[in-house]
Each structure stands twice: as C-alpha cells, then as structure tokens.
Amino acid sequence: MFEVHHYDPRKEDRGTEKKPSSNSESNQNNPRTNNTNLHSRTKSKKRRRKDGHDGTSLEAQEGRNENYSPVTKSHQHNKKALPTSVLQVIAPETDGAISSKKNISNNLTAEAFDDLDLTEDVITGEIIQEYNEEDGDFDEAIKTTSQDNNISHSNDFDPTDEIQRALFMTTLPIAEAAKRWKLADFLLQNLQRDGYDHFFPIQALVIPDVIVAERHMGTLQTRDVCCAAPTGSGKTLSFVLPVLNALAHRNVQRLRALVILPSRDLAQQVHAVFQRYSQGSNLTIGLAIGQTDFSAEQKSLILGDDDTAGGFQHPCLPHLRHVMNPGNLEMELDAMADDLYTGGRNSEARKKVPAGGLSAVDILVCTPGRLVDHLDNTPGFTLQHLRFLVIDEADRLLSQSYHGWIHRVLDNVHALPQSDRGTRSSNIEPVTFRRSQYDDSTSNASSIVQKIQLRKMLFSATLTKDPQKLAALKLTNPKYFNAHHLKRTNSEGGSKNAKESLYRMPERLQENFVECTAEQKPLVLLALLLQRLQERSKNNTREKEMIVVFTSSLQSTHRLARLLQLLWQAAGYSDPPMEFSSTLNQHQRSQLMDRCNDPNDHSVTVLVCSDGMSRGMDLASVRLVIHYDLPSMSKTYVHRCGRTARAGQDGQAIALLKGKGQIGQFRRLRRLIADPEQVAKTTVKTSLVRGVIPLYKRCISCLKEVLAAEDRHELKSLDTDLSRWLTSDNGDDEASDTSEGGDTCEESSESSR
Numbered sequence: 001m002f003e004v005h006h007y008d009p010r011k012e013d014r015g016t017e018k019k020p021s022s023n024s025e026s027n028q029n030n031p032r033t034n035n036t037n038l039h040s041r042t043k044s045k046k047r048r049r050k051d052g053h054d055g056t057s058l059e060a061q062e063g064r065n066e067n068y069s070p071v072t073k074s075h076q077h078n079k080k081a082l083p084t085s086v087l088q089v090i091a092p093e094t095d096g097a098i099s100s101k102k103n104i105s106n107n108l109t110a111e112a113f114d115d116l117d118l119t120e121d122v123i124t125g126e127i128i129q130e131y132n133e134e135d136g137d138f139d140e141a142i143k144t145t146s147q148d149n150n151i152s153h154s155n156d157f158d159p160t161d162e163i164q165r166a167l168f169m170t171t172l173p174i175a176e177a178a179k180r181w182k183l184a185d186f187l188l189q190n191l192q193r194d195g196y197d198h199f200f201p202i203q204a205l206v207i208p209d210v211i212v213a214e215r216h217m218g219t220l221q222t223r224d225v226c227c228a229a230p231t232g233s234g235k236t237l238s239f240v241l242p243v244l245n246a247l248a249h250r251n252v253q254r255l256r257a258l259v260i261l262p263s264r265d266l267a268q269q270v271h272a273v274f275q276r277y278s279q280g281s282n283l284t285i286g287l288a289i290g291q292t293d294f295s296a297e298q299k300s301l302i303l304g305d306d307d308t309a310g311g312f313q314h315p316c317l318p319h320l321r322h323v324m325n326p327g328n329l330e331m332e333l334d335a336m337a338d339d340l341y342t343g344g345r346n347s348e349a350r351k352k353v354p355a356g357g358l359s360a361v362d363i364l365v366c367t368p369g370r371l372v373d374h375l376d377n378t379p380g381f382t383l384q385h386l387r388f389l390v391i392d393e394a395d396r397l398l399s400q401s402y403h404g405w406i407h408r409v410l411d412n413v414h415a416l417p418q419s420d421r422g423t424r425s426s427n428i429e430p431v432t433f434r435r436s437q438y439d440d441s442t443s444n445a446s447s448i449v450q451k452i453q454l455r456k457m458l459f460s461a462t463l464t465k466d467p468q469k470l471a472a473l474k475l476t477n478p479k480y481f482n483a484h485h486l487k488r489t490n491s492e493g494g495s496k497n498a499k500e501s502l503y504r505m506p507e508r509l510q511e512n513f514v515e516c517t518a519e520q521k522p523l524v525l526l527a528l529l530l531q532r533l534q535e536r537s538k539n540n541t542r543e544k545e546m547i548v549v550f551t552s553s554l555q556s557t558h559r560l561a562r563l564l565q566l567l568w569q570a571a572g573y574s575d576p577p578m579e580f581s582s583t584l585n586q587h588q589r590s591q592l593m594d595r596c597n598d599p600n601d602h603s604v605t606v607l608v609c610s611d612g613m614s615r616g617m618d619l620a621s622v623r624l625v626i627h628y629d630l631p632s633m634s635k636t637y638v639h640r641c642g643r644t645a646r647a648g649q650d651g652q653a654i655a656l657l658k659g660k661g662q663i664g665q666f667r668r669l670r671r672l673i674a675d676p677e678q679v680a681k682t683t684v685k686t687s688l689v690r691g692v693i694p695l696y697k698r699c700i701s702c703l704k705e706v707l708a709a710e711d712r713h714e715l716k717s718l719d720t721d722l723s724r725w726l727t728s729d730n731g732d733d734e735a736s737d738t739s740e741g742g743d744t745c746e747e748s749s750e751s752s753r
C-alpha cells in the first residue's frame, strides 16, 4: 500500500488520526468506476477538467487498484523486467491516500503535471498509436506484458493520478522517462553510465514532484516532502537528481541546497553520489563533516583568498570580488528585483554583505554539528539563498538535538550572514529571486520576478510521524509519501498486520532466526560463516559477496571482530573479518568502505558492525546480515536488515536468538514490521557446530591477551595478523566455558550507540 497524503501534524496532535475515506464515499466520487480502457479514461479526464474538476483520482483512497501495472511497448522491448519488489514499493492500494493533485489543491496542478510528462497528446497519440499500429489491442498488450513480468494488471489505470503515473514511469526506459521530465542531459548520461534501465518507484514519484514545483514556483504553493520508503529502494537519487536538475542552470554560485545526514560516513556516501551525478555540470558540491581541520573546511566552502575564509578582514574585499565576477549581471538583477519586491528593505543590508554571501559551493552535504560550527564561525557562510533543505535519515536526526541544529538552521535560512546580523531586521525576507518564465515587457514587476521558496525534503526507511518532532521543522503543507504499508501485488488481502505495521522490509529479503543458547551463539555464528564461505568456494562463485554481522555495542563489536580474526588465523583462512565501527577513525572507515565498494576487491568478506553503522550504508555485495545480538528497537532491526536485499536484489537476514525469552522479544520487535509470518526458523547442522569447537576453544583462550595487548598499544586497531597470539595447544583446559564474554545480551537504545 502506498500512501500519498496530506499530513497535518496538528491533527495528530489532537489525537485524531487521519481516517481512510469510506469506500462508498470514494465510489461515488470516483470518475473511473466504469472506465474500462485508456481511451475512455482519457476522455473522462478531459470532461472532468471542463467541469472544473481538479482531476483528482480516488481509487487510491478506495484501495481497489492494487493490481495496476501499466506497461508500454518500449518496456516490452526491454526484456529485463523490473523486479516486482521495486514496483511494489509504491503499490497503489491505500487506505488514506488523497491524490496529490487534490493535495496541492490548485487548479494549475493538473496542467503542471501534464506539462511535465504525460500530456494528453502523448497518451492519446504516441503510446496508443504504437499499440494500435503494431500490437493490436492496447489493453491486451498491457495484460500480456504484465503476465510476462509476473505483474498483475488492472483496467483502472488513469495516467493523471500521481501514483499511477509514477508506476507508469518506472516501466519506461530511463532515457524516455528522463526526456519526459526534461531532466538535464548530464544527469541522463550519468544514469546511463551507471547502467540504470528504469527509475525506481520512489524516484518516479519524488523527482517529477520536485520538478513540477520548481517549474511552477510562482503559481504552486511550495509543499514540503516527507518520504518513507524501504531500505535500498533508491531514496538517495530521489533527492540527488531533482536538486542537481534544479540547480544545473544557475548563473551565480550560492549555497542553494543543504543536505544533512546523521553521520560522517553517510554524509561521505551521499556526497560521493552528488559528485558522481554532478559530472557534466558546473555545480560544486561541498562536504562539511569535520574530516579536515576547521579552517581548511572553511576555505573549501567560502570563496576568496586564504585570508578571507578564516578572517573576513575587510567587508569591501568580497564585495569587490563579487562585482568583478561574471555573475555580476545576474546579481544586479537580483538586487533590482529585491528592491522591487521588498521596497528596498534589504538594500541597506546588501551594501554590507555581497548578495549571495561568499559561497564556493552550490550544494553542501554535512553533519548537523559541523553545520552549526560553520553557521557560528565561518564569515560569509549563509543559508540566505537556500532552495532545498534535504534531511536524510530524518527520524534519526530529529531524535537527536545536535546543539539545537534544527532551530539554528531554520533561524538562518533566508537570513543574512553572521557578519551582517547587526543591520538586519529580525524577520528578513529571502533575497534570491529569479526571472519568471513568462517574462514579457508588459508585465508588472511582481510578475517578472519570483521569490524563491525553500523546500524541505525528509527521507528515511523509518520516518517518524511524531508530530512534535516534525513540528520542529516547521514544514509547509507537507506531503507524506508512505511506502511501507505495501501490499503484495498478487495476493488477495495483503498481510494481516499490513495496516498496523510501521515498517516494511525489502521485498526480496529472506528473514530467518536460529535458536541457540548463550554458549552456543559464537559457535553457531562461526558455523554459519564457515558454511557460507565453504558453499561459496564449492560453487566457485566469482561474484563479490559480503556478510555483515551486527552486535549490540561498540565493545562487543570489537571483541567479536577480534575473535573472528583469531579464528580465521587459526583455520588458515585468508581475508579475515573486518571491524567497522567508531573504534576506527574516519580515514580508516573511509578506506574500508572503498574496499567494500570496489567490485574487484574481494578481500573483505565479513564485516562486524556496531549499530552506529546500521543505517544507510550502501554496499551492493552484502548478501547476508547476521544479527549476532538482537536489537532492542524495530527500526534498528529494519535498518540492519536493509544492508542486504538492496535495489531489488536477493538477500538474507538471520537473527541468533538465545532461547524462548529472546524469541518472544524478537516476535514483539517484529510486530511493528509488515508480514511477521515471513520470518522462518532455520537450523545449523550440529556436525558443523561441533566441528568448530576445537578451533573456537583455541582462540577464545587467546582473546584476552590480544585485547590486553591492544590496550597496551602493542597492536593497531586495523591489524588483523594475530598469529603470534595463537598457541599451538587446543586450549581445552582454559576454555571449558565457551562463552566469548563479549556476547552481551544487554539492549541499549538506538540513540545511545
């Protein structure tokens, strides 16, 4: 079930959950009830417009349209079908959705969307003609191709509906979809370079939404976006592409998009995606995560000579530099527009601070703490011209204050740089304007220029709907894309808990658990790992594959990683397991991620991670996630599992549960996630577990010494060569207790890690 609805935090505040519209009501209003083919629906769409109807589609409210799958001829040509999991990300069945056209509630909206990709000419002309001429009956063609792709179809397709439209766009070859959205050429080239054939549904939903809002900025009211979609469903490109597209034709360099992430690792990852997709444009992407020293980071963000960034010695210098800049003309226009718009209220302030501040970057990817540092201490750093505020892993960021970053950002958006605060009024207007597309000499001033609006975009696989937290962001008329309450395309009623469940797993994830005792747990883990590696070498698999093991604390991550490294050494295996946690410094973590991401580097087979690393990490080769310790929160479980089965690929997650107590705990935790019955018990061969006991005993006796040596700085954190600690005897005496000691069952809250 996919919802797109108008989210009103005030309603939740009063405890009044948004209720689905009743079927009968929806039926009465549904203009499509009797439509059986695309021709008649298109006509009915025209009729509705004539009648002043806003074109709102209501089948999403009714939940009757779960089987929709529009298919074009071009998709038929492309035999590589989209994974159904990807299509199901936004399966249109829903209980509370209101079509976005109604949401935007503006007569212009329908035209705005049509303007974008599916004009009636396209619908009635291009696509249908193709089928009429070459494939015969259009509906039949849809049916046939749907069956080919194992996707059921419905006759209720109405291309004016946003969800339907998004699904439709996912079936088109990526070049065609990009053309219809008029995506910048460099973006398409980058997508093709990466071998992407189709957009994913969440992308097909969010990208045109942002494009429409940008194109019709003057007439459509800005709507902020809250987007919850499963792990690995492609949320990153859903904001990277439209932001780059919107800024691609800028003349003057200013900080126009701010992308905030909860950790340095994620910020680096998203920064890399921006870099990759900005190739071919002249946009500059900044990174502020505290990786370099502060003044070096300042210099990378702010234009000017070496002395300017840190010192900002003379206010005239940057102004002069800006006047000499080729972008001068555009700036002057902005200034003029500003005067026209604000009656000159800002002109005094502008005399002191060059319009646009001194940004050396167009887009800044950052962590909240470092952002606040720059707001406080970097002269010329301004959020004055921000057009996009993207908050990725929003629930995580909103749950932590990070020096009150939200208030600091909101206070600074559209405000002048710190250096000129003394002169401005408290409620200053934004000073960025752009020329209207409909510029003509007869227009008056206010129609020539459009005030740039800030759009906030929130993303997460476990996005909170906590009204208090969202309220802090002061969202404008937010539009909530919820892709969690999904329904399997071909099943009748979906899962029992589909409506109550908060989260949803990737479609191709297989979830299992193994029941064992505390003592058996490390043995079971070892047996599982060895079994997997042996299978791999037996099958002679060349493809890169990784296993990620999660523990519940930093300390157990380190202990377990060391134990496994000893075991590898004792067994004579190459490529020992690696630790990935905040025990490593940023540079070491980045290097490790590079190795994990390099398809030709097969040296990392097992990663032992703390929960600090459970979110967002995008490693295509992870095939198995093992929950060595059970997390205490459902959302941590969701994010951990989401390190595999990404982008429509297969993956498996196995939880090691200590006895009945933990099985109950696991059930409770799993209740918030759709399809609890999907989790199956699995076992590990006793012979395998028995087989690893001598090896384990030999290593557990050395572990203490290894850790002590590390405390004495005799061993580096990345050093995996532990051979000198391995004794030749099998350690029978010392290791009568097989517990490795780091196996703590203690659960700690996600935020405490």
Ligand SMILES: Nc1ncnc2c1ncn2[C@@H]1O[C@H](COP(=O)(O)OP(=O)(O)OP(=O)(O)O)[C@@H](O)[C@H]1O
Binding pocket: 196, 197, 198, 199, 200, 203, 229, 230, 231, 232, 233, 234, 235, 236, 237, 460, 461, 615, 616, 617, 618, 620, 642, 646, 647
């Ligand atoms: N249209 C596409 N076709 C094929 N692969 C894609 C497409 N879009 C994104 N991907 C790939 O899918 C993978 C997952 O995407 P992404 O990291 O954006 O997921 P996500 O939804 O942000 O997940 P998480 O919630 O775990 O952060 C990435 O490796 C990305 O390159």
